Amino acid sequence: MPEPLIVASQLVKRFGDFTAVGPIDVEVQPGEVFGFLGPNGAGKSSTMRMIACVSPITSGSLRLFGLDPATHGPQIRARIGVVPQLDTLDTELSVQENLWLYGRFFDLPRAEAKRRATELLEFAQLTDRADSVVDNLSGGMKRRLSIARSLINRPELLLLDEPTTGLDPQARHVLWDRLYRLKQEGVTQVLTTHYMDEAEQLCDRLVVMDQGLIVAEGSPRSLIDQYATREVLELRFPAGTNEAAAPQVEGIGERQELLPDRILVYAHDGEAALAATHARGLEPESALVRRSSLEDVFLLLTGRTLVD
Amino acid sequence: MVSWHFATYRRLWKVNLLSSLVQPMLFLLGLGVGVGSLVDSNTGSSDVLGGSSYVAFVVPGLLVTTAMALAAGESMWPVLGGLRWNRGYHGIAATPLDAGDIVLGHATWMALRCGIATGSVALVLACFGETRSWGLAPSVLVSMLVGVAFAMPIMALSVSAEMDGRFPAIQRFVIIPLFLFGGAFYPLSQLPLVVQWVAKVAPLWHGVVVARGFTNGNVDWVGVAGHLAYVALWAVVGTVVATRRLSGKLYT
Numbered sequence: 001m002p003e004p005l006i007v008a009s010q011l012v013k014r015f016g017d018f019t020a021v022g023p024i025d026v027e028v029q030p031g032e033v034f035g036f037l038g039p040n041g042a043g044k045s046s047t048m049r050m051i052a053c054v055s056p057i058t059s060g061s062l063r064l065f066g067l068d069p070a071t072h073g074p075q076i077r078a079r080i081g082v083v084p085q086l087d088t089l090d091t092e093l094s095v096q097e098n099l100w101l102y103g104r105f106f107d108l109p110r111a112e113a114k115r116r117a118t119e120l121l122e123f124a125q126l127t128d129r130a131d132s133v134v135d136n137l138s139g140g141m142k143r144r145l146s147i148a149r150s151l152i153n154r155p156e157l158l159l160l161d162e163p164t165t166g167l168d169p170q171a172r173h174v175l176w177d178r179l180y181r182l183k184q185e186g187v188t189q190v191l192t193t194h195y196m197d198e199a200e201q202l203c204d205r206l207v208v209m210d211q212g213l214i215v216a217e218g219s220p221r222s223l224i225d226q227y228a229t230r231e232v233l234e235l236r237f238p239a240g241t242n243e244a245a246a247p248q249v250e251g252i253g254e255r256q257e258l259l260p261d262r263i264l265v266y267a268h269d270g271e272a273a274l275a276a277t278h279a280r281g282l283e284p285e286s287a288l289v290r291r292s293s294l295e296d297v298f299l300l301l302t303g304r305t306l307v308d
Numbered sequence: 309m310v311s312w313h314f315a316t317y318r319r320l321w322k323v324n325l326l327s328s329l330v331q332p333m334l335f336l337l338g339l340g341v342g343v344g345s346l347v348d349s350n351t352g353s354s355d356v357l358g359g360s361s362y363v364a365f366v367v368p369g370l371l372v373t374t375a376m377a378l379a380a381g382e383s384m385w386p387v388l389g390g391l392r393w394n395r396g397y398h399g400i401a402a403t404p405l406d407a408g409d410i411v412l413g414h415a416t417w418m419a420l421r422c423g424i425a426t427g428s429v430a431l432v433l434a435c436f437g438e439t440r441s442w443g444l445a446p447s448v449l450v451s452m453l454v455g456v457a458f459a460m461p462i463m464a465l466s467v468s469a470e471m472d473g474r475f476p477a478i479q480r481f482v483i484i485p486l487f488l489f490g491g492a493f494y495p496l497s498q499l500p501l502v503v504q505w506v507a508k509v510a511p512l513w514h515g516v517v518v519a520r521g522f523t524n525g526n527v528d529w530v531g532v533a534g535h536l537a538y539v540a541l542w543a544v545v546g547t548v549v550a551t552r553r554l555s556g557k558l559y560t
Contacts, residue, residue, distance in 0.1 A: 015560075054559050056402050074404040088399030105403040153403075 005188050006028050010060035013046045020046040021212045033183050035199045035206035036192040036245030041214040048161045052082050085161040087142050096130040099149055117154055124148035140171030140200045158220035160191040178202055196294040210302045224257035227300050229254055231270035235263045235284040252276045254257040332374045332429050356495055358369035360524045366441050368519035369400040369492030371451045378511055379455035380483050386476040387466035394444050415456050422455030443522030454515035457539045460546025467553045486512045513537040
Protein backbone atom coordinates (compact mmCIF):
# COMPACT_ATOMS: atom_id res chain seq x y z
CA MET A 1 0.00 0.00 0.00
CA PRO A 2 1.42 3.39 -0.92
CA GLU A 3 2.22 6.02 1.67
CA PRO A 4 -0.96 7.98 2.60
CA LEU A 5 -0.99 11.51 1.22
CA ILE A 6 -2.66 13.04 4.27
CA VAL A 7 -2.31 11.71 7.79
CA ALA A 8 -4.05 13.47 10.65
CA SER A 9 -4.01 12.01 14.10
CA GLN A 10 -5.76 13.44 17.12
CA LEU A 11 -6.04 16.67 15.14
CA VAL A 12 -7.63 19.54 17.08
CA LYS A 13 -8.46 23.14 16.17
CA ARG A 14 -9.57 25.52 18.86
CA PHE A 15 -10.51 29.20 18.60
CA GLY A 16 -10.26 30.49 22.16
CA ASP A 17 -12.53 28.29 24.26
CA PHE A 18 -14.42 26.99 21.25
CA THR A 19 -13.31 23.65 19.84
CA ALA A 20 -14.06 23.78 16.13
CA VAL A 21 -12.51 20.45 15.22
CA GLY A 22 -11.49 17.29 16.90
CA PRO A 23 -9.86 15.34 17.99
CA ILE A 24 -10.12 13.57 14.61
CA ASP A 25 -8.09 10.90 12.80
CA VAL A 26 -8.04 10.90 9.00
CA GLU A 27 -5.96 9.22 6.31
CA VAL A 28 -6.26 9.96 2.61
CA GLN A 29 -4.61 7.71 0.01
CA PRO A 30 -3.14 8.95 -3.28
CA GLY A 31 -5.68 8.98 -6.13
CA GLU A 32 -8.62 8.87 -3.77
CA VAL A 33 -11.57 11.28 -3.71
CA PHE A 34 -12.29 11.86 -0.05
CA GLY A 35 -15.21 13.79 1.39
CA PHE A 36 -16.00 15.61 4.59
CA LEU A 37 -19.75 15.62 4.98
CA GLY A 38 -21.69 17.53 7.55
CA PRO A 39 -24.02 20.41 8.29
CA ASN A 40 -22.87 24.01 8.52
CA GLY A 41 -20.62 24.53 11.52
CA ALA A 42 -19.55 20.88 11.72
CA GLY A 43 -15.88 21.81 11.39
CA LYS A 44 -15.40 20.87 7.74
CA SER A 45 -13.98 24.19 6.60
CA SER A 46 -11.67 24.49 9.60
CA THR A 47 -10.33 21.03 8.83
CA MET A 48 -9.83 21.99 5.19
CA ARG A 49 -7.95 25.14 6.14
CA MET A 50 -5.57 23.15 8.30
CA ILE A 51 -4.98 20.71 5.43
CA ALA A 52 -4.42 23.65 3.07
CA CYS A 53 -1.69 24.88 5.43
CA VAL A 54 -3.35 28.24 6.01
CA SER A 55 -4.46 27.47 9.55
CA PRO A 56 -2.05 26.30 12.27
CA ILE A 57 -3.21 23.22 14.15
CA THR A 58 -3.91 23.53 17.88
CA SER A 59 -2.80 20.03 18.85
CA GLY A 60 -2.32 16.54 17.48
CA SER A 61 -0.37 15.99 14.30
CA LEU A 62 -0.90 16.58 10.60
CA ARG A 63 1.31 15.46 7.73
CA LEU A 64 0.90 16.04 4.00
CA PHE A 65 3.26 14.24 1.62
CA GLY A 66 5.03 13.28 4.87
CA LEU A 67 5.75 16.97 5.60
CA ASP A 68 4.70 19.06 8.58
CA PRO A 69 2.65 22.19 7.63
CA ALA A 70 4.13 24.09 10.56
CA THR A 71 7.64 23.86 9.12
CA HIS A 72 7.05 23.21 5.40
CA GLY A 73 3.93 25.29 4.66
CA PRO A 74 5.19 26.88 1.43
CA GLN A 75 6.63 23.57 0.12
CA ILE A 76 3.32 21.80 0.75
CA ARG A 77 1.26 24.66 -0.70
CA ALA A 78 3.35 24.45 -3.86
CA ARG A 79 1.99 20.91 -4.43
CA ILE A 80 -1.69 21.46 -3.68
CA GLY A 81 -4.54 23.34 -5.32
CA VAL A 82 -7.22 25.05 -3.29
CA VAL A 83 -10.77 25.95 -4.27
CA PRO A 84 -11.94 28.01 -1.30
CA GLN A 85 -15.52 28.29 -0.14
CA LEU A 86 -15.57 31.97 -1.11
CA ASP A 87 -13.99 32.79 -4.45
CA THR A 88 -10.76 34.75 -4.16
CA LEU A 89 -10.61 35.67 -7.84
CA ASP A 90 -9.38 39.06 -8.95
CA THR A 91 -12.64 40.53 -10.07
CA GLU A 92 -11.05 43.45 -11.93
CA LEU A 93 -8.85 41.21 -14.06
CA SER A 94 -9.80 39.10 -17.06
CA VAL A 95 -10.35 35.35 -16.88
CA GLN A 96 -7.07 34.73 -18.63
CA GLU A 97 -5.07 37.10 -16.43
CA ASN A 98 -6.49 35.46 -13.31
CA LEU A 99 -5.08 32.16 -14.47
CA TRP A 100 -1.59 33.05 -15.59
CA LEU A 101 -0.91 35.59 -12.88
CA TYR A 102 -1.81 32.98 -10.29
CA GLY A 103 0.71 30.69 -11.94
CA ARG A 104 3.34 33.36 -11.38
CA PHE A 105 2.77 33.00 -7.62
CA PHE A 106 3.97 29.42 -8.04
CA ASP A 107 7.12 30.67 -9.71
CA LEU A 108 6.11 29.41 -13.15
CA PRO A 109 7.91 31.18 -15.98
CA ARG A 110 5.60 33.64 -17.73
CA ALA A 111 5.44 31.66 -20.99
CA GLU A 112 4.66 28.40 -19.19
CA ALA A 113 1.99 30.07 -17.05
CA LYS A 114 0.31 31.45 -20.18
CA ARG A 115 0.51 28.07 -21.93
CA ARG A 116 -1.15 26.34 -18.98
CA ALA A 117 -3.74 29.10 -18.74
CA THR A 118 -4.79 28.38 -22.33
CA GLU A 119 -5.13 24.66 -21.56
CA LEU A 120 -7.15 25.32 -18.42
CA LEU A 121 -9.49 27.71 -20.23
CA GLU A 122 -10.33 24.79 -22.48
CA PHE A 123 -10.80 22.47 -19.50
CA ALA A 124 -13.11 24.93 -17.75
CA GLN A 125 -15.03 25.67 -20.99
CA LEU A 126 -14.17 29.35 -20.66
CA THR A 127 -12.11 29.79 -23.82
CA ASP A 128 -14.64 32.16 -25.39
CA ARG A 129 -14.71 34.23 -22.19
CA ALA A 130 -10.92 34.46 -21.89
CA ASP A 131 -10.88 38.25 -22.08
CA SER A 132 -13.99 38.91 -20.02
CA VAL A 133 -13.54 40.65 -16.71
CA VAL A 134 -14.36 38.23 -13.88
CA ASP A 135 -16.96 40.58 -12.43
CA ASN A 136 -19.18 39.89 -15.44
CA LEU A 137 -19.17 36.08 -15.16
CA SER A 138 -22.03 33.97 -13.83
CA GLY A 139 -21.68 32.11 -10.53
CA GLY A 140 -21.06 28.79 -12.27
CA MET A 141 -18.38 30.30 -14.52
CA LYS A 142 -16.60 31.85 -11.54
CA ARG A 143 -16.61 28.51 -9.78
CA ARG A 144 -15.17 26.79 -12.87
CA LEU A 145 -12.54 29.50 -13.08
CA SER A 146 -11.67 28.96 -9.41
CA ILE A 147 -11.18 25.26 -10.11
CA ALA A 148 -9.15 25.98 -13.23
CA ARG A 149 -6.98 28.41 -11.29
CA SER A 150 -6.36 25.88 -8.55
CA LEU A 151 -4.91 23.53 -11.19
CA ILE A 152 -2.34 25.97 -12.60
CA ASN A 153 0.48 24.39 -10.55
CA ARG A 154 -0.55 20.82 -11.58
CA PRO A 155 -1.35 19.90 -7.99
CA GLU A 156 -1.04 16.37 -6.65
CA LEU A 157 -3.81 17.15 -4.20
CA LEU A 158 -6.88 19.28 -4.85
CA LEU A 159 -8.89 20.72 -1.95
CA LEU A 160 -12.45 21.80 -2.69
CA ASP A 161 -14.48 23.53 0.00
CA GLU A 162 -18.16 23.29 -0.92
CA PRO A 163 -17.45 23.50 -4.63
CA THR A 164 -21.06 23.62 -5.81
CA THR A 165 -22.86 25.53 -3.05
CA GLY A 166 -25.15 28.13 -4.58
CA LEU A 167 -24.98 26.75 -8.13
CA ASP A 168 -27.94 25.69 -10.23
CA PRO A 169 -28.30 21.96 -11.02
CA GLN A 170 -26.91 22.27 -14.52
CA ALA A 171 -23.80 24.11 -13.40
CA ARG A 172 -23.27 21.48 -10.69
CA HIS A 173 -23.33 18.66 -13.24
CA VAL A 174 -20.74 20.41 -15.39
CA LEU A 175 -18.52 20.79 -12.34
CA TRP A 176 -18.96 17.17 -11.30
CA ASP A 177 -17.95 16.10 -14.78
CA ARG A 178 -14.74 18.16 -14.55
CA LEU A 179 -13.91 16.74 -11.12
CA TYR A 180 -14.50 13.22 -12.40
CA ARG A 181 -12.03 13.83 -15.23
CA LEU A 182 -9.44 15.00 -12.75
CA LYS A 183 -9.98 11.85 -10.72
CA GLN A 184 -9.33 9.81 -13.85
CA GLU A 185 -6.10 11.70 -14.28
CA GLY A 186 -5.11 10.56 -10.81
CA VAL A 187 -5.47 13.84 -8.92
CA THR A 188 -6.25 13.17 -5.27
CA GLN A 189 -9.23 15.23 -4.15
CA VAL A 190 -10.54 16.19 -0.75
CA LEU A 191 -13.86 17.96 -0.71
CA THR A 192 -16.44 19.19 1.74
CA THR A 193 -20.11 19.33 0.99
CA HIS A 194 -23.45 19.33 2.66
CA TYR A 195 -25.08 17.83 -0.39
CA MET A 196 -25.61 14.11 -0.06
CA ASP A 197 -26.00 13.49 -3.78
CA GLU A 198 -22.72 15.26 -4.41
CA ALA A 199 -20.90 13.08 -1.90
CA GLU A 200 -22.46 9.92 -3.36
CA GLN A 201 -21.53 10.94 -6.88
CA LEU A 202 -17.98 12.00 -6.26
CA CYS A 203 -16.46 10.39 -3.19
CA ASP A 204 -14.71 7.05 -2.94
CA ARG A 205 -14.68 7.38 0.79
CA LEU A 206 -16.01 9.92 3.22
CA VAL A 207 -16.39 10.83 6.82
CA VAL A 208 -19.50 12.30 8.38
CA MET A 209 -18.69 15.16 10.74
CA ASP A 210 -20.91 16.60 13.40
CA GLN A 211 -19.93 19.20 15.98
CA GLY A 212 -16.25 18.89 15.15
CA LEU A 213 -16.08 15.13 15.43
CA ILE A 214 -16.15 12.25 12.97
CA VAL A 215 -19.26 10.17 13.56
CA ALA A 216 -18.91 7.67 10.70
CA GLU A 217 -16.45 6.69 8.02
CA GLY A 218 -16.58 4.56 4.88
CA SER A 219 -17.57 4.49 1.22
CA PRO A 220 -21.00 5.96 0.45
CA ARG A 221 -22.33 2.46 -0.30
CA SER A 222 -20.90 0.85 2.81
CA LEU A 223 -22.22 3.64 5.02
CA ILE A 224 -25.70 3.15 3.58
CA ASP A 225 -25.45 -0.62 3.99
CA GLN A 226 -24.22 -0.25 7.51
CA TYR A 227 -26.59 2.40 8.77
CA ALA A 228 -29.69 2.20 6.59
CA THR A 229 -31.92 -0.37 4.96
CA ARG A 230 -32.00 -0.86 1.21
CA GLU A 231 -35.14 1.20 0.67
CA VAL A 232 -37.10 3.91 2.38
CA LEU A 233 -40.81 4.52 2.33
CA GLU A 234 -41.72 8.17 2.76
CA LEU A 235 -45.22 8.74 4.05
CA ARG A 236 -46.92 12.11 4.19
CA PHE A 237 -50.06 12.45 6.24
CA PRO A 238 -52.20 15.58 6.24
CA ALA A 239 -50.40 18.49 7.87
CA GLY A 240 -50.23 18.18 11.65
CA THR A 241 -51.23 14.53 11.79
CA ASN A 242 -47.85 12.95 11.07
CA GLU A 243 -47.10 12.68 14.76
CA ALA A 244 -50.41 11.02 15.51
CA ALA A 245 -49.93 8.55 12.66
CA ALA A 246 -46.42 7.56 13.67
CA PRO A 247 -47.34 4.94 16.34
CA GLN A 248 -49.69 3.23 13.90
CA VAL A 249 -46.90 2.72 11.39
CA GLU A 250 -44.66 1.23 14.06
CA GLY A 251 -43.30 -2.22 13.21
CA ILE A 252 -43.85 -2.09 9.46
CA GLY A 253 -40.21 -1.34 8.75
CA GLU A 254 -37.05 -2.16 10.67
CA ARG A 255 -36.96 1.37 11.95
CA GLN A 256 -38.75 4.67 11.42
CA GLU A 257 -37.98 8.34 11.68
CA LEU A 258 -40.51 11.07 12.35
CA LEU A 259 -39.80 14.37 10.57
CA PRO A 260 -41.95 17.51 10.80
CA ASP A 261 -43.45 16.96 7.37
CA ARG A 262 -43.28 13.18 6.87
CA ILE A 263 -42.53 9.76 8.32
CA LEU A 264 -39.60 7.73 6.97
CA VAL A 265 -40.01 3.98 7.18
CA TYR A 266 -36.80 2.02 6.69
CA ALA A 267 -37.47 -1.34 5.07
CA HIS A 268 -35.73 -3.83 2.83
CA ASP A 269 -38.69 -3.82 0.48
CA GLY A 270 -40.41 -0.45 0.23
CA GLU A 271 -43.38 -1.59 -1.86
CA ALA A 272 -44.15 -4.34 0.64
CA ALA A 273 -43.98 -1.78 3.44
CA LEU A 274 -46.42 0.43 1.58
CA ALA A 275 -48.80 -2.50 1.08
CA ALA A 276 -48.55 -3.21 4.81
CA THR A 277 -49.39 0.40 5.53
CA HIS A 278 -52.52 0.24 3.40
CA ALA A 279 -53.40 -3.11 5.01
CA ARG A 280 -53.49 -1.35 8.38
CA GLY A 281 -56.08 0.99 6.95
CA LEU A 282 -53.85 4.06 6.91
CA GLU A 283 -54.41 6.60 4.17
CA PRO A 284 -51.32 8.75 3.70
CA GLU A 285 -51.71 11.80 1.47
CA SER A 286 -48.74 10.65 -0.55
CA ALA A 287 -46.27 7.80 -0.43
CA LEU A 288 -42.89 7.44 -2.08
CA VAL A 289 -40.52 4.49 -2.19
CA ARG A 290 -36.86 5.31 -2.83
CA ARG A 291 -33.37 3.88 -2.34
CA SER A 292 -31.82 4.97 0.91
CA SER A 293 -29.18 7.65 0.66
CA LEU A 294 -26.49 9.24 2.73
CA GLU A 295 -29.09 11.68 3.96
CA ASP A 296 -30.69 8.78 5.85
CA VAL A 297 -27.34 7.78 7.29
CA PHE A 298 -26.78 11.30 8.47
CA LEU A 299 -30.25 11.51 9.94
CA LEU A 300 -29.67 8.34 11.92
CA LEU A 301 -26.24 9.39 13.14
CA THR A 302 -27.02 12.94 14.13
CA GLY A 303 -30.79 13.06 14.42
CA ARG A 304 -30.80 16.05 12.09
CA THR A 305 -31.18 16.74 8.42
CA LEU A 306 -28.17 18.17 6.64
CA VAL A 307 -29.32 21.43 5.18
CA ASP A 308 -31.23 23.22 7.87
CA MET B 309 3.48 40.02 -6.78
CA VAL B 310 4.47 43.13 -8.67
CA SER B 311 3.21 41.86 -12.00
CA TRP B 312 -0.14 41.19 -10.30
CA HIS B 313 -0.34 44.81 -9.15
CA PHE B 314 0.80 45.95 -12.53
CA ALA B 315 -1.90 44.00 -14.37
CA THR B 316 -4.54 45.63 -12.20
CA TYR B 317 -3.01 49.03 -12.72
CA ARG B 318 -2.80 48.64 -16.48
CA ARG B 319 -6.58 48.83 -16.72
CA LEU B 320 -6.66 52.20 -15.07
CA TRP B 321 -3.35 53.76 -15.83
CA LYS B 322 -4.42 56.47 -18.21
CA VAL B 323 -6.93 58.06 -15.88
CA ASN B 324 -4.64 57.38 -12.99
CA LEU B 325 -1.52 58.93 -14.39
CA LEU B 326 -3.44 61.91 -15.63
CA SER B 327 -4.98 62.64 -12.24
CA SER B 328 -1.73 62.09 -10.39
CA LEU B 329 -0.15 64.52 -12.83
CA VAL B 330 -2.87 67.13 -12.99
CA GLN B 331 -3.22 67.58 -9.27
CA PRO B 332 0.38 68.56 -8.50
CA MET B 333 0.46 70.76 -11.62
CA LEU B 334 -2.61 72.63 -10.41
CA PHE B 335 -1.00 73.17 -7.05
CA LEU B 336 2.17 74.32 -8.74
CA LEU B 337 0.30 76.85 -10.83
CA GLY B 338 -1.95 78.05 -8.06
CA LEU B 339 0.61 78.23 -5.32
CA GLY B 340 3.85 78.55 -7.20
CA VAL B 341 2.82 81.17 -9.68
CA GLY B 342 -0.05 82.85 -7.82
CA VAL B 343 1.24 82.91 -4.28
CA GLY B 344 4.78 82.98 -5.61
CA SER B 345 4.38 86.34 -7.30
CA LEU B 346 3.17 87.72 -3.99
CA VAL B 347 5.94 86.09 -1.98
CA ASP B 348 8.76 86.97 -4.29
CA SER B 349 7.79 90.66 -4.35
CA ASN B 350 7.89 90.69 -0.55
CA THR B 351 11.38 91.86 0.41
CA GLY B 352 13.19 89.52 2.71
CA SER B 353 11.18 86.43 1.81
CA SER B 354 13.97 85.08 -0.33
CA ASP B 355 16.20 84.87 2.79
CA VAL B 356 13.65 82.69 4.57
CA LEU B 357 13.34 80.51 1.46
CA GLY B 358 17.11 80.01 1.31
CA GLY B 359 17.72 82.29 -1.64
CA SER B 360 15.43 80.61 -4.15
CA SER B 361 12.28 81.79 -5.87
CA TYR B 362 9.02 80.55 -4.41
CA VAL B 363 8.31 78.26 -7.37
CA ALA B 364 11.69 76.62 -7.02
CA PHE B 365 11.09 76.32 -3.29
CA VAL B 366 7.73 74.56 -3.73
CA VAL B 367 8.80 72.03 -6.39
CA PRO B 368 10.45 69.43 -4.10
CA GLY B 369 7.64 69.78 -1.57
CA LEU B 370 5.19 69.07 -4.35
CA LEU B 371 6.98 65.90 -5.46
CA VAL B 372 7.23 64.47 -1.97
CA THR B 373 3.65 65.29 -0.94
CA THR B 374 2.39 63.75 -4.17
CA ALA B 375 4.12 60.50 -3.22
CA MET B 376 2.75 60.71 0.33
CA ALA B 377 -0.85 61.20 -0.75
CA LEU B 378 -0.67 58.49 -3.40
CA ALA B 379 0.95 55.89 -1.15
CA ALA B 380 -1.41 56.63 1.74
CA GLY B 381 -4.53 56.22 -0.41
CA GLU B 382 -3.27 53.07 -2.11
CA SER B 383 -2.50 51.48 1.25
CA MET B 384 -6.01 51.89 2.66
CA TRP B 385 -8.93 50.65 0.55
CA PRO B 386 -6.95 48.35 -1.76
CA VAL B 387 -5.34 46.61 1.24
CA LEU B 388 -8.64 46.14 3.04
CA GLY B 389 -10.11 44.89 -0.24
CA GLY B 390 -7.37 42.29 -0.63
CA LEU B 391 -8.15 41.02 2.82
CA ARG B 392 -11.94 41.36 2.99
CA TRP B 393 -13.72 42.31 -0.21
CA ASN B 394 -12.24 40.60 -3.22
CA ARG B 395 -10.05 38.53 -0.87
CA GLY B 396 -7.11 38.42 -3.27
CA TYR B 397 -4.66 38.14 -0.38
CA HIS B 398 -6.33 34.90 0.72
CA GLY B 399 -5.85 33.53 -2.76
CA ILE B 400 -2.16 34.35 -2.57
CA ALA B 401 -1.87 32.90 0.94
CA ALA B 402 -2.85 29.50 -0.49
CA THR B 403 0.22 29.51 -2.76
CA PRO B 404 3.86 29.10 -1.69
CA LEU B 405 3.92 32.86 -1.06
CA ASP B 406 3.10 34.15 2.41
CA ALA B 407 2.28 37.38 4.26
CA GLY B 408 5.87 38.62 4.00
CA ASP B 409 5.76 38.33 0.21
CA ILE B 410 2.46 40.18 0.02
CA VAL B 411 3.78 43.03 2.18
CA LEU B 412 7.07 43.31 0.30
CA GLY B 413 5.17 43.16 -2.98
CA HIS B 414 3.03 46.06 -1.81
CA ALA B 415 6.12 48.04 -0.74
CA THR B 416 7.78 47.48 -4.11
CA TRP B 417 4.62 48.40 -5.94
CA MET B 418 4.22 51.58 -3.89
CA ALA B 419 7.80 52.59 -4.66
CA LEU B 420 7.13 52.00 -8.37
CA ARG B 421 3.83 53.85 -8.34
CA CYS B 422 5.38 56.83 -6.58
CA GLY B 423 8.29 56.69 -9.00
CA ILE B 424 5.95 56.75 -12.00
CA ALA B 425 3.82 59.56 -10.59
CA THR B 426 6.57 61.86 -9.31
CA GLY B 427 8.80 60.97 -12.26
CA SER B 428 6.16 62.24 -14.68
CA VAL B 429 5.71 65.42 -12.67
CA ALA B 430 9.49 65.87 -12.66
CA LEU B 431 9.58 65.42 -16.43
CA VAL B 432 7.06 68.18 -16.90
CA LEU B 433 8.93 70.44 -14.47
CA ALA B 434 12.15 69.86 -16.38
CA CYS B 435 10.55 71.53 -19.38
CA PHE B 436 10.56 74.93 -17.69
CA GLY B 437 13.68 76.92 -16.99
CA GLU B 438 12.38 78.15 -13.66
CA THR B 439 11.99 74.65 -12.24
CA ARG B 440 14.59 72.71 -14.24
CA SER B 441 17.28 71.11 -12.11
CA TRP B 442 19.37 67.94 -11.95
CA GLY B 443 18.12 67.70 -8.39
CA LEU B 444 14.75 66.55 -9.72
CA ALA B 445 16.13 63.05 -10.37
CA PRO B 446 17.29 62.29 -6.80
CA SER B 447 14.13 64.02 -5.56
CA VAL B 448 12.07 61.38 -7.34
CA LEU B 449 14.04 58.69 -5.52
CA VAL B 450 13.48 60.46 -2.21
CA SER B 451 9.76 60.67 -3.01
CA MET B 452 9.68 56.91 -3.63
CA LEU B 453 11.22 56.28 -0.22
CA VAL B 454 8.83 58.67 1.50
CA GLY B 455 5.94 56.95 -0.29
CA VAL B 456 6.98 53.59 1.13
CA ALA B 457 7.49 55.16 4.57
CA PHE B 458 3.83 56.20 4.53
CA ALA B 459 2.50 53.12 2.74
CA MET B 460 3.81 50.53 5.16
CA PRO B 461 2.57 51.90 8.51
CA ILE B 462 -0.78 52.67 6.90
CA MET B 463 -0.90 49.15 5.47
CA ALA B 464 -0.31 47.87 9.01
CA LEU B 465 -3.32 49.91 10.17
CA SER B 466 -5.47 48.81 7.23
CA VAL B 467 -4.72 45.13 7.82
CA SER B 468 -6.22 45.26 11.30
CA ALA B 469 -9.15 47.49 10.32
CA GLU B 470 -12.56 45.83 10.43
CA MET B 471 -14.18 48.37 8.13
CA ASP B 472 -13.03 51.37 6.15
CA GLY B 473 -14.39 53.79 8.79
CA ARG B 474 -11.06 55.11 9.96
CA PHE B 475 -9.64 55.83 6.54
CA PRO B 476 -11.26 59.23 6.04
CA ALA B 477 -10.02 60.14 9.53
CA ILE B 478 -6.46 59.24 8.60
CA GLN B 479 -6.81 61.35 5.48
CA ARG B 480 -8.22 64.32 7.41
CA PHE B 481 -6.16 64.22 10.55
CA VAL B 482 -2.82 62.94 9.27
CA ILE B 483 -2.34 63.31 5.54
CA ILE B 484 -3.96 66.69 4.93
CA PRO B 485 -2.40 68.40 8.00
CA LEU B 486 1.00 67.06 6.97
CA PHE B 487 0.38 68.35 3.49
CA LEU B 488 -0.37 71.81 4.86
CA PHE B 489 1.99 71.96 7.84
CA GLY B 490 4.77 69.58 6.79
CA GLY B 491 7.14 72.14 5.37
CA ALA B 492 6.22 71.53 1.75
CA PHE B 493 4.91 75.01 0.89
CA TYR B 494 6.79 77.22 3.34
CA PRO B 495 9.66 76.66 5.74
CA LEU B 496 8.71 74.92 8.96
CA SER B 497 10.41 77.76 10.86
CA GLN B 498 7.34 79.91 10.14
CA LEU B 499 5.26 77.72 12.48
CA PRO B 500 5.06 77.57 16.30
CA LEU B 501 7.71 75.33 17.83
CA VAL B 502 5.23 72.66 19.00
CA VAL B 503 3.81 72.27 15.50
CA GLN B 504 7.35 72.06 14.14
CA TRP B 505 8.13 69.14 16.42
CA VAL B 506 4.93 67.33 15.53
CA ALA B 507 5.65 67.80 11.83
CA LYS B 508 9.17 66.47 12.30
CA VAL B 509 7.92 63.16 13.73
CA ALA B 510 6.38 62.16 10.39
CA PRO B 511 8.65 61.20 7.49
CA LEU B 512 7.31 63.90 5.16
CA TRP B 513 9.36 66.90 6.32
CA HIS B 514 12.60 64.89 6.31
CA GLY B 515 11.98 63.88 2.71
CA VAL B 516 11.11 67.44 1.69
CA VAL B 517 14.29 68.84 3.26
CA VAL B 518 16.47 66.32 1.46
CA ALA B 519 14.72 66.80 -1.89
CA ARG B 520 14.96 70.59 -1.52
CA GLY B 521 18.67 70.27 -0.86
CA PHE B 522 19.02 68.47 -4.19
CA THR B 523 16.91 70.89 -6.23
CA ASN B 524 18.55 74.07 -4.97
CA GLY B 525 22.00 72.57 -5.00
CA ASN B 526 22.90 72.83 -1.29
CA VAL B 527 23.45 69.19 -0.41
CA ASP B 528 24.55 68.48 3.14
CA TRP B 529 25.45 64.79 2.84
CA VAL B 530 25.51 64.09 6.57
CA GLY B 531 22.06 65.65 6.90
CA VAL B 532 20.82 63.67 3.89
CA ALA B 533 22.00 60.41 5.44
CA GLY B 534 20.37 61.24 8.78
CA HIS B 535 17.04 62.31 7.32
CA LEU B 536 16.85 59.36 4.93
CA ALA B 537 17.75 56.91 7.69
CA TYR B 538 14.86 58.29 9.71
CA VAL B 539 12.46 57.95 6.75
CA ALA B 540 13.71 54.42 6.11
CA LEU B 541 13.08 53.55 9.75
CA TRP B 542 9.38 54.32 9.27
CA ALA B 543 9.33 52.09 6.19
CA VAL B 544 11.08 49.21 7.95
CA VAL B 545 9.02 49.33 11.15
CA GLY B 546 5.83 49.60 9.08
CA THR B 547 6.87 46.58 7.00
CA VAL B 548 7.60 44.47 10.06
CA VAL B 549 4.34 45.34 11.82
CA ALA B 550 2.27 44.93 8.63
CA THR B 551 3.81 41.51 7.96
CA ARG B 552 3.13 40.30 11.47
CA ARG B 553 -0.45 41.52 11.47
CA LEU B 554 -1.23 40.23 7.99
CA SER B 555 0.19 36.85 8.88
CA GLY B 556 -2.14 36.76 11.88
CA LYS B 557 -5.12 37.60 9.67
CA LEU B 558 -4.40 35.18 6.85
CA TYR B 559 -3.22 32.15 8.78
CA THR B 560 -5.73 31.65 11.58
